[in-house]
Amino acid sequence: MNALKPMALGLLLSGVALQAVASVEVEFVKPAEFRDIGNRWSGFRDVEDGIKNVSAALKERGELALKPGQDMKITVTAVDLAGDVHPVGRSMEMIRVVKPLYRPSMEFSYVITEAGKTVREGKADISDMNFMDRFNQYFSGDALRYEKPMLDEWFSKEFGLPNKPVRR
Numbered sequence: 001m002n003a004l005k006p007m008a009l010g011l012l013l014s015g016v017a018l019q020a021v022a023s024v025e026v027e028f029v030k031p032a033e034f035r036d037i038g039n040r041w042s043g044f045r046d047v048e049d050g051i052k053n054v055s056a057a058l059k060e061r062g063e064l065a066l067k068p069g070q071d072m073k074i075t076v077t078a079v080d081l082a083g084d085v086h087p088v089g090r091s092m093e094m095i096r097v098v099k100p101l102y103r104p105s106m107e108f109s110y111v112i113t114e115a116g117k118t119v120r121e122g123k124a125d126i127s128d129m130n131f132m133d134r135f136n137q138y139f140s141g142d143a144l145r146y147e148k149p150m151l152d153e154w155f156s157k158e159f160g161l162p163n164k165p166v167r168r
Contacts, residue, residue, distance in 0.1 A: 035080040065161060104147045132146075134149070
């Protein structure tokens with residue numbers, strides 16, 4: 001019986017902790033119209049895969065910015081990945097060419113609420129002109145290799161987070 005008390009206390013405390021966890025919701029407005037998240041050369045299998053990856057990147061960073069009990073809603077209105085698609089060879093196969101000229105960019109708005117009240121809101125229209133001129137700590141196989149450092153920098157400036165790679 002005495003052995004059950006610490007376990008019950010642990011379960012009770014973990015339940016309380018779960019209630020205070022911050023949540024981030026990401027919504028996409030007309031993602032099929034985004035410049036290249038929906039084409040087959042984007043590095044994603046399809047639009048849904050692209051949405052899932054961009055959403056995960058935003059959620060990971062948003063969760064770090066929130067205090068317990070706060071929630072964030074991010075509404076994404078534009079995503080333009082680094083690079084551009086060009087035809088190559090006789091068969092005119094389309095490939096993504098990444099050059100400094102084709103920088104990544106995103107547009108989104110966010111609302112942070114606590115107990116149903118808005119505590120902060122804003123809009124972001126971000127791009128990274130120097131995405132190829134700095135050390136990139138994300139793996140070369142990451143479909144958002146150039147977009148994630150841009151998001152890291154924006155969340156760092158906007159919310160005072162350390163500007164370091166987010167890996168989970």
